[in-house]
Amino acid sequence: xxxxxxxxxxxxxxxxxxxxxxxxxxxxxxxxxxxxxxxxxxxxxxxxxxxxxxxxxxxxxxxxxxxxxxxxxxxxxxxxxxxxxxxxxxxxxxxxxxxxxxxxxxxxxxxxxxxxxxxxxxxxxxxxxxxxxxxxxxxxxxxxxxxxxxxxxxxxxxxxxxxxxxxxxxxxxxxxxxxxxxxxxxxxxxxxxxxxxxxxxxxxxxxxxxxxxxxxxxxxxxxxxxxxxxxxxxxxxxxxxxxxxxxxxxxxxxxxxxxxxxxxxxxxxxxxxxxxxxxxxxxxxxxxxxxxxxxxxxxxxxxxxxxxxxxxxxxxxxxxxxxxxxxxxxxxxxxxxxxxxxxxxxxxxx
Amino acid sequence: xxxxxxxxxxxxxxxxxxxxxxxxxxxxxxxxxxxxxxxxxxxxxxxxxxxxxxxxxxxxxxxxxxxxxxxxxxxxxxxxxxxxxxxxxxxxxxxxxxxxxxxxxxxxxxxxxxxxxxxxxxxxxxxxxxxxxxxxxxxxxxxxxxxxxxxxxxxxxxxxxxxxxxxxxxxxxxxxxxxxxxxxxxxxxxxxxxxxxxxxxxxxxxxxxxxxxxxxxxxxxxxxxxxxxxxxxxxxxxxxxxxxxxxxxxxxxxxxxxxxxxxxxxxxxxxxxxxxxxxxxxxxxxxxxxxxxxx
Numbered sequence: 201x202x203x204x205x206x207x208x209x210x211x212x213x214x215x216x217x218x219x220x221x222x223x224x225x226x227x228x229x230x231x232x233x234x235x236x237x238x239x240x241x242x243x244x245x246x247x248x249x250x251x252x253x254x255x256x257x258x259x260x261x262x263x264x265x266x267x268x269x270x271x272x273x274x275x276x277x278x279x280x281x282x283x284x285x286x287x288x289x290x291x292x293x294x295x296x297x298x299x300x301x302x303x304x305x306x307x308x309x310x311x312x313x314x315x316x317x318x319x320x321x322x323x324x325x326x327x328x329x330x331x332x333x334x335x336x337x338x339x340x341x342x343x344x345x346x347x348x349x350x351x352x353x354x355x356x357x358x359x360x361x362x363x364x365x366x367x368x369x370x371x372x373x374x375x376x377x378x379x380x381x382x383x384x385x386x387x388x389x390x391x392x393x394x395x396x397x398x399x400x401x402x403x404x405x406x407x408x409x410x411x412x413x414x415x416x417x418x419x420x421x422x423x424x425x426x427x428x429x430x431x432x433x434x435x436x437x438x439x440x441x442x443x444x445x446x447x448x449x450x451x452x453x454x455x456x457x458x459x460x461x462x463x464x465x466x467x468x469x470x471x472x473x474x475x476x477x478x479x480x481x482x483x484x485x486x487x488x489x490x491x492x493x494x495x496x497x498x499x500x501x502x503x504x505x506x507x508x509x510x511x512x513x514x515x516x517x518x519x520x521x522x523x524x525x526x527x528x529x530x531x532x533x534x535x536x537x538x539x540x541x542x543x544x545x546x547x548x549x550x
Numbered sequence: 551x552x553x554x555x556x557x558x559x560x561x562x563x564x565x566x567x568x569x570x571x572x573x574x575x576x577x578x579x580x581x582x583x584x585x586x587x588x589x590x591x592x593x594x595x596x597x598x599x600x601x602x603x604x605x606x607x608x609x610x611x612x613x614x615x616x617x618x619x620x621x622x623x624x625x626x627x628x629x630x631x632x633x634x635x636x637x638x639x640x641x642x643x644x645x646x647x648x649x650x651x652x653x654x655x656x657x658x659x660x661x662x663x664x665x666x667x668x669x670x671x672x673x674x675x676x677x678x679x680x681x682x683x684x685x686x687x688x689x690x691x692x693x694x695x696x697x698x699x700x701x702x703x704x705x706x707x708x709x710x711x712x713x714x715x716x717x718x719x720x721x722x723x724x725x726x727x728x729x730x731x732x733x734x735x736x737x738x739x740x741x742x743x744x745x746x747x748x749x750x751x752x753x754x755x756x757x758x759x760x761x762x763x764x765x766x767x768x769x770x771x772x773x774x775x776x777x778x779x780x781x782x783x784x785x786x787x788x789x790x791x792x793x794x795x796x797x798x799x800x801x802x803x804x805x806x807x808x809x810x811x812x813x814x815x816x817x818x819x820x821x822x823x824x825x826x827x828x829x830x831x832x833x834x835x836x837x838x839x840x841x842x843x844x845x
Contacts, residue, residue, distance in 0.1 A: 261651040308830060311837040315593045315650045316789055320833065323786040326779075327826040334819065444782065448658060455655065497670065504666025510659025514652050515644055 213529075217463060225369060235365040236433060241473050242372045243430040248453040248465030249379050250422030255451075256460030257383055258415045259395030263318045263447050264305060264325030265423050268298040270441030271328055272424030273431035277344040278337050280432070287350045287358060291371075291428045298424020299417055301328070306416030310409055322444060329442045343438030347431055358432075368429055375422055380462060382418065391415050423450075452506060455513050458520025467521050475509075476502055563694035565811045571700050571769060573807015574707035575601075577800045578762040579784045581711060582755035584793040585718070588731040589751045592642060592653030598781025599661040600630050600756045604763025605772045606668060609677045619682040623764050630760035631753040638752040643745075661777075668774035676771035703765050710761060711800045718796055727751065786829045792842020802840060 225242070229235045247269055254260045276294030279285045285293070309320040332338045339345070349358040358364045382388050393401045394408055402408050431437045440446065449472065457468025475482075483498025498505065513520070519527060579597055586594050607626040611617035617625065637660060645652045680686075681699040688697045718724035729737045730747055738744045763777075770776055791802030806825050814821040832840065 255651075261654070263654075308833050311833050312789070315587075315654060318651065318654055319593070319785040319789050320829070322782055323789065323826050323829055326782045327823050330822045444778075448662075451655065451658075501666055501670050503662050503669065507659045507662025507664075507666055510662060511641065511656060514656040514659065515641060518648075518652070 221463065221466070222373070229362055229365055235361040237477070239365060239368050239433045240430065241470050242368065243426050243433060244450075244453065244473055245466040245469040246372050246375055246429070247423050247426035248450055248457065248469045249376060249462075250419045250426060251450045252454045252459065252461075252465045253379055253382065253422070254415060254419040255454060256464075257388060257395065258391045258412060260310075260412065260416070261318045261451070262309075262321045262416070262419070263444070263451070264309075264321030264323075265420075265450050266442050266444060266446035267305065267325035267328040268302055268420040268423040269427035269430075269446060269450070270332070270437070270439075270443075271301055271427070272298040273427040273437040273441050274332060274338050274344065276428035277347045277431040277437040280350060281344060281347045282337070284348075285350075286354050287352050287432055290350075290432065291425065294428030294431070295421050295425045298427065299421035302417045302420020302424075303413070306413045306420070310412045310416070322447070325442070325447060326444060329439070329444070332439060332442050338437075338439075341439065343436055344431075345436045347435045347437065349432060349435070364433065368433060371425070371429065375425055379422065383462070387411070387414070449506075452510060452513075454520075455518075456509065456520055458523035458526075459518075461520065461522040461526065464520050464522035471521070472506075475505070479505060560694045562815055564697075565815045566808060567694075567696070567700050567704070567811075568814070569808040569811015570704050570804065571807070572810060573804035574704050574711075575762050575766055575780070575803075576784055576787050576807050577711050577803030578707050578758050579780070580787045580791065580799045580803050581714060581796065582758040583784065583788055584796065584799045585714075585727075585758075586752055586755040587793050589727065589734075589748055590638075590642065590653070591646065591650060592657065593650065593785075594752075594755065595654055595657035595781065596637070596660045596664065597657075597756070597759050597784070598777030599664040600634065600777075601759040601763040601766070601780065602668070602774060602777035603633070603664060604630050604760025605679075605767040605770075605776060606672070606677070606763075606774065607760070608764040608767045609679045609772045612679065613677075619764075619768075623761070626764045627757035627760040630763075631757035634753045634756035635749055637756075638749045642752065661781075665774050665778070672774055674773055674775055676773045679767045679772050681768040699768060703769065706765060707762065710758070714758070715796045715800065783825050786825050790825075790829050790832045790839060792839025794839075795841040798841025 225238065228238045247265070251262070251265050254262055272294035275297040276290040279293045280287060280290040305321060305324045308324065309317050312320060333340065337344075349364060351357045352367060356363065356367075358367060390401065390406055390411055393404075393406070394411060398408060427441060430441070453468035453472045454465045455468070456471055457466065458464025479498055479502055480500075483495045486498065487493060487495035517524070579601060583594055583597055586592060604626045607629055608619065608622040611622040611625065612619075641656060641660070642653070645656055685699040685702050688695045689701075690696075716724075718727055726737065726742055726747065730742070730744055734744050766776070787803055787806055788799070790806065791798045793799070806828065809828065810821055810824055813824040820827070
């Protein structure tokens with residue numbers, strides 16, 4: 201069984217967590233953070249949250265999410281650059297492409313279970329990678345460069361980093377709210393039931409395959425939105441985003457933050473992106489602090505460090521950062537008052 | 551796509567042979583994956599990296615110690631087997647009771663570490679490695695020119711694959727292994743040291759990958775990235791064949807290699823994706839795989 205996430209924190213502390221998170225991202229540019237960097241983190245955070253919808257709440261490990269993220273980025277980038285469409289249309293097209301690809305991939309992949317599911321999604325995503333490598337409009341090894349930011353709805357120019365920042369932030373927050381709403385909806389509860397015990401869900405009369413497919417398409421579409429946003433923010437799209445290592449990266453973000461926790465993927469995305477960007481500095485610092493010259497080369501060994509984090513996470517740290525924090529908090533919290541009214545536990549699932 | 555006479559027979563035959571060579575690698579790798587999955591319930595993502603390690607070791611043996619191809623053909627799988635035993639004993643052992651996906655994630659991490667380390671030493675460009683003197687040149691068969699080394703790769707891997715099949719299906723040791731795959735608890739109750747068997751199985755599986763790697767060293771360019779794309783194709787092969795049968799893995803691997811080779815002749819644009827297309831078709835018609843049993 202997948203490690204179960206700890207129970208949901210009480211409402212007040214949830215409000216505090218989300219409030220703090222929102223305040224931080226709202227004020228980040230004012231506090232001196234580079235808006236484009238924060239935006240990049242936000243795109244990956246949305247990507248990881250969308251991915252988590254599948255692994256954390258449905259128990260399906262997709263190894264092909266790069267196809268949605270990168271594929272949508274290519275479509276959005278091409279639409280905005282070659283066709284001159286406005287950003288919102290570009291984002292919409294990218295998302296729609298990801299949803300359709302997700303429908304096709306999901307319909308095939310859910311025909312097998314467990315580990316085969318992961319292998320099939322990986323292989324199908326690799327197909328898309330080869331397509332992007334050969335197709336004329338993707339620009340091959342160079343990718344699509346110089347994607348214009350354009351004007352939102354044809355009115356609001358996004359050239360200013362700050363304007364772009366708040367527009368993208370609004371979209372990401374809305375998408376995150378959609379994910380939270382989905383998880384707490386009856387649909388989300390059925391997904392969780394499938395994850396916990398698929399045969400029982402079947403015996404209760406649920407069309408499990410249909411729910412799995414819906415979850416897959418939703419996750420793919422949101423990943424596509426994240427990928428389209430990233431293309432808009434950074435202004436380029438390359439093969440890196442459709443390569444399988446991107447699927448690996450999103451798995452790592454979710455794992456580090458905490459599978460099946462709402463805020464975990466956000467934390468994980470921040471940690472992984474920050475690590476990728478700052479590993480060189482960290483290495484220099486370690487080299488100076490410890491006197492070991494080898495640390496100076498740490499910046500070139502991102503792959504290796506990523507691998508080590510993977511191994512450590514799987515062996516000792518399966519609940520992830522947020523999962524561990526919630527677990528610790530639950531230990532020190534006084535036990536709940538007994539004699540809750542009958543039936544109230546039904547609506548109180550994680 | 552034309553099946554006309556436009557393609558001369560020798561060109562067709564040489565692509566067919568190249569396909570067989572690739573198919574031999576698929577067969578050996580998917581065989582190892584199947585044996586490991588059967589007993590350990592772990593999909594070994596690191597298989598591609600260990601294949602690559604086998605090839606790089608062959609190159610390093612020549613470069614640093616002057617050890618020739620034949621020595622490394624024996625030594626490199628042994629070294630990789632020892633590394634495999636260490637991996638199994640120190641890491642894989644702790645996750646058998648968890649969901650299968652943790653096995654995949656752990657071996658993915660191991661892959662990244664191995665590839666990352668070798669990349670930081672050797673970069674991503676190819677390391678030149680030539681076939682041994684005895685196998686250089688080609689034989690004229692009349693209807694085609696047969697490069698000796700490629701013939702040797704196909705022959706050697708067939709022998710190894712069939713040997714593995716014989717060991718697992720026809721010997722006492724293989725019977726233990728099959729019983730362990732079926733029900734490890736009962737086999738342990740009969741006094742068989744199952745944990746040891748598990749360790750050795752992993753060691754054997756990755757040694758097979760390393761052996762394939764050494765065979766591949768003179769035909770595929772040796773580089774720290776050579777296992778990456780291969781392992782994904784091998785995953786597709788495993789999905790197509792199903793992991794239930796040893797002979798199934800061998801036949802599927804070779805067959806897909808040949809199909810891929812033929813695609814290179816008739817429709818080269820699709821040669822890198824044809825295996826995935828076949829996977830899609832198989833999933834639609836027979837979801838359990840050609841030789842698989844739906845649980």
